[in-house]
Amino acid sequence: MAADNATPLDSRSAQMPNPPGRKSKRKRQWTRYRLMRYYVVPWLFLIPILGLHAFVVVIPALQGVYYSFTDWSGIGEAKFIGLRNFEEMFFEDQSYIDALSRNVQWMLFFVSVPFAFALFGSSLLAKVRRGAMFYRTALFMPFILPSIVTATIWRYLYNPRFGLPTLVGYDKALLGQSDTALWAIAFADNWHFWGFLMVLFLTAMQGIDPVLYDAAKVDGANRWREFWHVTLPGIRPVVLFMMMMVMIWAFLVFDYIFILTGGGPAGATEVLGIDIYKNAFQRFEAGYAAAQGMTICVFAGLIVCVFAFLRKRGWDI
Amino acid sequence: MIARRELFIFRKQRESTAFNHFFLSILVVFSLGPVVLLGVNSFKSNAEMGLNPLGLPREWRLENFGRAWEKGEFERTFKNSVIYVVGTVSLALVFCGLAAYSLARKNPPGANFVMIYLLVMSTVPIWLYLVPLFFMWRQLGFLNTYHGLILIYTAFNAPFSIFLLRSYLIGLPVELEDAARVDGANELQVLLRVIVPLAWPGFLTVGLVVGLGVWSEFQVAVIFTHNPEMFPVTTSYFKFTDRFGRDWSLTNAGAFMMVAPVLILFLALQRRFVEGLTQGGVKF
Numbered sequence: 001m002a003a004d005n006a007t008p009l010d011s012r013s014a015q016m017p018n019p020p021g022r023k024s025k026r027k028r029q030w031t032r033y034r035l036m037r038y039y040v041v042p043w044l045f046l047i048p049i050l051g052l053h054a055f056v057v058v059i060p061a062l063q064g065v066y067y068s069f070t071d072w073s074g075i076g077e078a079k080f081i082g083l084r085n086f087e088e089m090f091f092e093d094q095s096y097i098d099a100l101s102r103n104v105q106w107m108l109f110f111v112s113v114p115f116a117f118a119l120f121g122s123s124l125l126a127k128v129r130r131g132a133m134f135y136r137t138a139l140f141m142p143f144i145l146p147s148i149v150t151a152t153i154w155r156y157l158y159n160p161r162f163g164l165p166t167l168v169g170y171d172k173a174l175l176g177q178s179d180t181a182l183w184a185i186a187f188a189d190n191w192h193f194w195g196f197l198m199v200l201f202l203t204a205m206q207g208i209d210p211v212l213y214d215a216a217k218v219d220g221a222n223r224w225r226e227f228w229h230v231t232l233p234g235i236r237p238v239v240l241f242m243m244m245m246v247m248i249w250a251f252l253v254f255d256y257i258f259i260l261t262g263g264g265p266a267g268a269t270e271v272l273g274i275d276i277y278k279n280a281f282q283r284f285e286a287g288y289a290a291a292q293g294m295t296i297c298v299f300a301g302l303i304v305c306v307f308a309f310l311r312k313r314g315w316d317i
Numbered sequence: 318m319i320a321r322r323e324l325f326i327f328r329k330q331r332e333s334t335a336f337n338h339f340f341l342s343i344l345v346v347f348s349l350g351p352v353v354l355l356g357v358n359s360f361k362s363n364a365e366m367g368l369n370p371l372g373l374p375r376e377w378r379l380e381n382f383g384r385a386w387e388k389g390e391f392e393r394t395f396k397n398s399v400i401y402v403v404g405t406v407s408l409a410l411v412f413c414g415l416a417a418y419s420l421a422r423k424n425p426p427g428a429n430f431v432m433i434y435l436l437v438m439s440t441v442p443i444w445l446y447l448v449p450l451f452f453m454w455r456q457l458g459f460l461n462t463y464h465g466l467i468l469i470y471t472a473f474n475a476p477f478s479i480f481l482l483r484s485y486l487i488g489l490p491v492e493l494e495d496a497a498r499v500d501g502a503n504e505l506q507v508l509l510r511v512i513v514p515l516a517w518p519g520f521l522t523v524g525l526v527v528g529l530g531v532w533s534e535f536q537v538a539v540i541f542t543h544n545p546e547m548f549p550v551t552t553s554y555f556k557f558t559d560r561f562g563r564d565w566s567l568t569n570a571g572a573f574m575m576v577a578p579v580l581i582l583f584l585a586l587q588r589r590f591v592e593g594l595t596q597g598g599v600k601f
Binding site for chain 1: 334337338340341344345347348349351352354355358366367368370412413415416418419420423424425426427428431434435438440441442443444445446447448449450451452453468469471472473475476479504529532533534535536539540551554565568569572575576579580583584587590591594595
């Protein structure tokens with residue numbers, strides 16, 4: 001009964017052949033039925049959500065591409081100014097370059113710290129039987145907290161009057177100083193995020209052939225060598241795929257920074273997301289903001305291309 | 318020989334898990350400690366917060382919650398968030414369910430294109446279309462409305478929901494659907510009477526993940542709503558600061574109320590949450 005998965009020219013039409021050379025009423029009905037069944041109804045089911053998605057995402061995205069070549073303020077006419085926005089961004093606007101470099105710092109933090117946490121946690125948890133469910137639930141839990149709640153918790157913990165830093169005699173505001181603010185926010189986001197990575201890695205680890213571990217034991221591998229030579233190669237596709245996603249996400253960061261510092265102190269945490277927000281909704285430079293959004297899209301595309309290239313070169317992603 | 322080998326592995330594992338449990342416990346304290354602290358601190362008075370930042374409260378002040386409820390205008394923001402969540406989840410389940418069914422079972426011409434489209438669209442950076450979307454919504458008069466936000470949330474969640482539901486539906490046996498068809502059911506009846514009752518765990522998972530995403534959502538909400546009447550629960554947070562600083566007991570109590578429904582649902586249905594969130598690969 002594979003008929004439902006098959007193409008229009010499936011077994012069912014073969015089962016009910018029509019006499020050749022005679023355009024009977026029955027055949028016309030059958031054609032219409034097939035048209036409805038295999039073309040019209042399936043597309044009727046698809047159209048509402050695809051239409052909505054196109055309306056909310058594709059049309060604005062195309063508009064964004066257009067506006068990025070204009071000096072549009074958000075209201076009224078948009079004047080086409082060619083590549084002027086991009087010229088300004090890369091050669092004149094120091095705040096764009098600074099924001100971009102902060103996104104790169106954010107990216108370096110997120111491809112290292114959460115991955116270290118997650119690999120450590122998942123390799124420990126993969127060996128545990130008793131309490132495994134408890135550990136998994138507990139370590140995953142921060143991931144379901146709304147960003148606003150995570151931010152509230154960490155703002156409290158970073159509090160210079162009675163927060164965690166005061167326990168070691170550090171009484172400066174981690175979020176209030178230019179040189180620590182970005183890392184403090186990144187660490188709060190990491191606290192929320194790493195459990196998610198850990199569960200992904202854990203699932204991947206369950207797919208590793210246990211024979212490999214037995215072989216490693218027989219060869220006298222210690223914990224570290226076992227991790228390095230069996231576990232890590234076993235989950236490499238997931239790790240690399242998530243690295244790609246995390247690198248893309250690093251350019252989108254907005255919530256945590258907006259809530260915790262709003263870009264301050266003195267612009268020290270102003271990343272692209274914050275910069276775009278301010279340009280579009282506070283400085284009324286929607287065209288310029290759209291151009292900045294375009295560059296994020298290009299960076300994301302470049303990251304995907306690099307990983308696709310590596311994959312072609314034989315890295316198995 | 319086999320017995321000895323098994324014994325060897327058994328001994329080895331017993332020996333090793335103490336190490337694992339030790340470090341896992343440290344990680345659990347790291348992950349849960351701040352959440353527990355949030356719960357405990359929501360019962361303290363603002364004055365006690367400075368004197369006793371990490372300990373149990375000397376006096377469990379339940380009235381914090383009442384005051385936070387009033388000051389954060391939670392009555393309104395809770396109601397709004399519930400509307401956003403229910404609206405988005407129902408739209409997403411109905412329309413993504415239809416689409417997923419079509420892709421999983423009907424395989425119409427162009428189905429592959431649709432899958433690729435959804436895959437590409439789910440990785441396009443939000444900043445590419447957020448700014449024009451805002452101005453489009455303003456022109457349509459969709460800012461500060463329930464349907465404006467619900468439509469955005471539904472569209473944003475569509476790729477994930479369709480993928481997850483499709484993978485559920487593909488796993489179902491096709492024979493039952495055929496049986497229903499032989500009995501004269503039309504496509505919609507097959508979907509409602511056969512597919513939905515069989516695939517409800519998939520629908521539940523998608524509903525939970527989408528609902529959680531909408532409940533927690535901040536970025537879109539803060540950009541697309543300016544009227545306090547329409548604010549979702551995540552913006553109540555801003556009510557606890559004034560010129561003189563932050564009222565920490567109310568902030569903590571407010572955050573705790575915001576997260577309590579989520580935590581309860583998570584503890585009750587954590588398998589579905591974990592499965593849905595990790596399969597979708599979505600980030601909030």
